[in-house]
Amino acid sequence: ARPDAPRTPAPPLTSDPPDHQDHRRLLLPAFSPTNLARLEGDLRDYCRKLIADLDGLDAVDAAETFSQHIPVHGICQLTGIPEGDADLFRDWIYRNFQLAPRDNKVRVEVMTEMASYIDAILKDRLANPADDMLTEIANAEIDGEPVDWELKIGYVRLLIIAGIDTTWSAIGSGLWHFAQHPDQRAALVAADDDDLLWNTAMEEVLRFYAPVTMARLVAKDNDFHGCPMKKDDWVLLPFPAANRDPRAFEDADQFIIDRESNRHAAFGLGIHRCLGSNLARLELKVAIEEFIARFPNRGATRPV
DSSP states (O other): OOTTOOOOOOTTTTOOTTHHHHHHHHHGGGGSHHHHHTTHHHHHHHHHHHHHTTTTOSOOOHIIIIITTHHHHHHHHHHOOOGGGHHHHHHHHHIIIIIGGGOHHHHHHHHHHHHHHHHHHHHHHHHSOOSSHHHHHHTOEETTEEOOHHHHHHHHHHHHHHHHHHHHHHHHHHHHHHHHOHHHHHHHHHTTTOHHHHHHHHHHHHHHTOOOOEEEEOOSOEEETTEEEOTTOEEEEOHHHHTTOTTTSTTTTSOOTTOSOOOOOTTOOGGGSOTTHHHHHHHHHHHHHHHHHHOTTOOOSSOO
């Protein structure tokens, strides 16, 4: 992360205790397994619709035509954000992660556009409540006091940014991997009723192709194995490197489809562990299940 990059709050990711727990507790119920289970049927139908549009084509860009759409659909279904604005969200993701790291002006433009959009949609929910997560956020209170409006905007910003980019990367990586490994793809096809193999395979996708690297601020001066770290320094936490640590994983540089012991760090660790991990897992598994079921014998010619 650029030390000079402008930043705005996006709790609970950017919050520390004791505030962190209150922000996380407010958002967490929406991501419970029980609440997300109701989305599975719709996600499968949506994936099948995307796949149907690919029938008859000799080759496709699976990232552009498939994986980039699924987490947008999922986060819109979960929150009530209008899916008709999906192209806008994908543009924000592209500019935020591909252009903004090299140009702070782009970062400010994206932040400003997102804040204006989210401000308007939350104000609309105050005037026209709906049975959705946006309405809950618009009216959010902690200990009987309204959450600061900028923090409410931050909640939704985080849901859009973190809920879309990371999962479409994981889906694309999984498709690319299994397209190159027909033996593993065949094992999944044969095990369509074997949830254990599918679950271990998806966890291995997350470990092997960890889609997130997080930057954090140093809380206090300390010496980390001979490296001096000063309070308020920015440090990069390479989750992918942790997931290839031979001290934590046997044959860490090999993709083992039925790996039994897999306590990976793809979703982070500790109190800031990814709030939406259950949704990400659901979208990843459904997307790859449906794609492989429809194209069990199709390989890859270039990266997804």
